Structures are given as C-alpha cells and as structure tokens.
Amino acid sequence: MLPPSIIAIVPQLPSTCLEATSRFYRQKLGFREVGRYPDLLILKLQEQELQFWRTTDATLAETSACYVRVRDITALYKAYTAVPDLLRPEHALTVRAWGMNEFYVLDPDGNLLKFGEPVAWEPDAGPLPEMPAFT
Numbered sequence: 001m002l003p004p005s006i007i008a009i010v011p012q013l014p015s016t017c018l019e020a021t022s023r024f025y026r027q028k029l030g031f032r033e034v035g036r037y038p039d040l041l042i043l044k045l046q047e048q049e050l051q052f053w054r055t056t057d058a059t060l061a062e063t064s065a066c067y068v069r070v071r072d073i074t075a076l077y078k079a080y081t082a083v084p085d086l087l088r089p090e091h092a093l094t095v096r097a098w099g100m101n102e103f104y105v106l107d108p109d110g111n112l113l114k115f116g117e118p119v120a121w122e123p124d125a126g127p128l129p130e131m132p133a134f135t
Helices: 018-029 073-081
Strands: 012-015 032-037 040-045 048-054 065-069 100-106 112-118
Touching (some): 012 018, 073 112
Antiparallel strands (some): 040 048
C-alpha cells in the first residue's frame, strides 16, 4: 500500500495579535492575506503558505522559527534592506558553517524567520567558515 501523497507542510507560528502580524508580513515582507479566522491567520508569499495561531502567551514566539529556502538570496536580502526597521545588523546575510547563505528576520512577536540558499561550495576550496554565535 502506498502512503498518502503529501502536498505541503505549512508552518504555524504563534501570534499575540493577528492584525499586527498580518500588517507586518504584508507591509514589510510582501505577503498577502488569504484567510482570517478568530484564532487563525493564513498568509502567502508567492505560492508558499504561512499560518499564525492566536495566543495570549507572548513567550511562545521567543522559541519559534521558520526556515524559508529561496533562490537568489542576495536579491531578496537587497530588497529587504530597503525596508525600514526590518533587518538587524547581527542578522545580516552570512555564509553559515552548514553550507547555507542566510539572513534572519524577527517578527513583532519574536518569531524567527531564517531565509537561506545553499552555497555553491567545492570541497577543494577548503572548509566553510566557522559558525558564528547567534544572538
């Protein structure tokens, strides 16, 4: 028997205010809102879906994250650097020890969005850079 076909895995992140979350993701990151319910917000960027569930516990987002794989991360990073108050210097585009070129965004609740693209790396080119401490 064949397993059922999985068509998507959709991250669900906590939000203390669905309205503020929707506004941030639409205005700062370019998402569009495709669904809103009393305890659930559904957003899309291109055809990728991200959901948020309403919570009163503000500490939940401090340990929540979502990884977004992209093509042409340099162009995306450049576009996001033009958005006021979006990127922190310590979250700048950096080649990580695990072979990904990444930058990070924190949303208003503290959810961490990690944007990444594989680095074109050849073993003969030497080791990847040391992993920096994350703060």
